Amino acid sequence: MATTPSAEAQIPRPSASLVIVNARNEILLVHRNPQARHFGGVHVFPGGNFDKKQDDSLAITAIRETFEESGLLLASSSSVPPVTLPDASLDEARFKIHSQKLNFQTFLAENRLTADIYSLLPFTQWITPVNALRRFHTQFFVAFLPAAPSAGFSSGEKQERIPKPDGGQEVVSARFLHPEDALAEFRKGKITFMPPQAYLLTTLAGILQGRTNTPEQRHLVEALSRGAFGHMVINPRRLGTPDENGRTILTYEGDETRGGSKGRLHRVLVKVGKAGITSEVVLQRNFDIFTEIEPEAFSVPSKL
Incomplete structure (x- = not known):
């Protein structure tokens, strides 16, 4: 358990x-x-x-x-x-x-x-x-x-x-x-x-x-x-069920499911093996990181 x-x-x-x-x-x-x-x-x-x-x-x-x-x-x-x-x-x-x-x-x-x-x-x-x-x-x-x-x-x-x-x-x-x-x-x-x-x-x-x-x-x-x-x-947050290839979908701030514009992808597809170690990581990011980041979609940095 x-x-x-x-x-x-x-x-x-x-x-x-x-x-x-x-x-x-x-x-x-x-x-x-x-x-x-x-x-x-x-x-x-x-x-x-x-x-x-x-x-x-x-x-x-x-x-x-x-x-x-x-x-x-x-x-x-x-x-x-x-x-x-x-x-x-x-x-x-x-x-x-x-x-x-x-x-x-x-x-x-x-x-x-x-x-x-x-x-x-x-x-x-x-x-x-x-x-x-x-x-x-x-x-x-x-x-x-x-x-x-x-x-x-x-x-x-x-x-x-x-x-x-x-x-x-x-x-x-x-x-x-x-x-x-x-x-x-x-x-x-x-x-x-x-x-x-x-x-x-x-x-x-x-x-x-x-x-x-x-x-x-x-x-x-x-x-x-x-x-x-x-x-x-x-x-990172897990999104629903795994994709058709059994990969876990982890979304990041700025994704369309996390405050980003419609169609905006900021996520990874991962396969997780023993002890939580990833054997595959596929980044999906369809915006320019120099000019197209939407700051309002990101949290204010936590006080450490």
Whole structure:
């Protein structure tokens, strides 16, 4: 018999996730441990829950979690000349921060580092659907390398030495993939995504054409961030029964069933497998995200 989530579990936890784009238009993805209780085996952008002991903003959450999960640190040195920490020191710090043995802000201050929060561009918020056992209100950001100062790897595949609190592992690897390559692997069943990751990768695949990041592409992403797209708050809702192929229909704000104009589609078709993991995600969005978003169809962002 299915259990109903408690009232406390129904309250979305504030969290943040960071989409990092390198000079080759590749995006950083981390692979969650297949044995994890939640979203095991899924590929996601690095991120996690807001920690009031370590974070003073969701941007800091995104930078801290990216450092913990991948070893990539978005921070600038205030030393003259700038000091570059060796990999061994970075690894030691991220392990201690992950296990709560070292405060992230203390680590930055002791090494005269400033988190590069101003390089982070807001890129939609997502709220886990009602009735999920664990709910999150996640602020997604985008950042570009090498414009954002960073330490750690910045391209290619990277098998990381991941922190292991309590004998477990949150993620088992981290690598950069072009959005088109990532979506191709997803369609072939080689990797799995949840709807937010599939949605944002599909969006960026249409902009980050080719294997060299250009100023024009960055300007387009920045325009999305500043406009209605970057400030969308998406709270998926299931629509009726599955479609003729057995796929669940999840609607988003702006869909014709969610405050949008007649004929407006803003939804995904998903096939859900074990543990709620999606094996197929098909985006249906028939409006221009630069010029045709209807702001009145979207909720005012919740106070986190």
